[in-house]
Amino acid sequence: MTHPFIEHLLKDHNKQRDFAEKLSSAENREDKEKYRQALYDALYPHIQGEDASIFDFLSGKGEEARAGALEAMQEHHVDRCLLKELMALDLDDEVFTAKAKVLQEVNDHHLDEEEEEHFPLLQSLATDAELDELFEIYETTEHEIEED
Numbered sequence: 001m002t003h004p005f006i007e008h009l010l011k012d013h014n015k016q017r018d019f020a021e022k023l024s025s026a027e028n029r030e031d032k033e034k035y036r037q038a039l040y041d042a043l044y045p046h047i048q049g050e051d052a053s054i055f056d057f058l059s060g061k062g063e064e065a066r067a068g069a070l071e072a073m074q075e076h077h078v079d080r081c082l083l084k085e086l087m088a089l090d091l092d093d094e095v096f097t098a099k100a101k102v103l104q105e106v107n108d109h110h111l112d113e114e115e116e117e118h119f120p121l122l123q124s125l126a127t128d129a130e131l132d133e134l135f136e137i138y139e140t141t142e143h144e145i146e147e148d
C-alpha cells in the first residue's frame with residue numbers, strides 16, 4: 001500500500017503537471033498570471049518540503065542514495081531559479097512563454113524521476129513510522145513558507 005505521504009506528493013505532482021501545461025499554453029495576461037501563481041503555489045512549498053524531508057533522509061542512506069538525492073536537490077535548485085525569474089517577469093515579456101516551457105520540461109523530467117526512482121527507493125528504505133515523521137517535517141516546512 002502506498003503511504004499517505006507518497007500519495008500526497010503524487011497529488012502535488014499532478015497539480016504541477018496540470019498548471020505547468022496550462023501556463024505554457026496560456027495566451028492572455030489573465031491566464032498567464034493565474035497559472036503562474038497556481039504553479040508557484042503547487043511547486044515552491046513542495047520542493048522546500050521535499051528537501052527538508054525525503055532528500056535529507058535519503059542523503060544519509062549510503063553513497064548511491066546520497067548521489068541520487070543530491071541530483072534531485074540540484075533539480076530543485078534549477079526549478080527555484082526559473083520560478084523566481086518567471087515570477088519577476090512582465091507578463092508581456094517576449095521570453096515569458098519560453099521560460100514557462102523550459103520550467104515545464106525541467107520539472108516534468110524531475111517528477112518522472114522522483115516517481116520512478118526516488119519514491120520507490122524511499123519506500124524500500126523507510127519504515128511507515130519514519131514516513132509518518134518525514135510527512136510531519138514536510139508539512140511543517142510547507143506551513144512555515146505559507147506564514148512568511
Ligand SMILES: [Fe+2]
Binds near residue numbers: 050110114
Ligand atoms: Fe521534487
Ligand SMILES: [Fe+2]
Binds near residue numbers: 009013046111114
Ligand atoms: Fe516532488
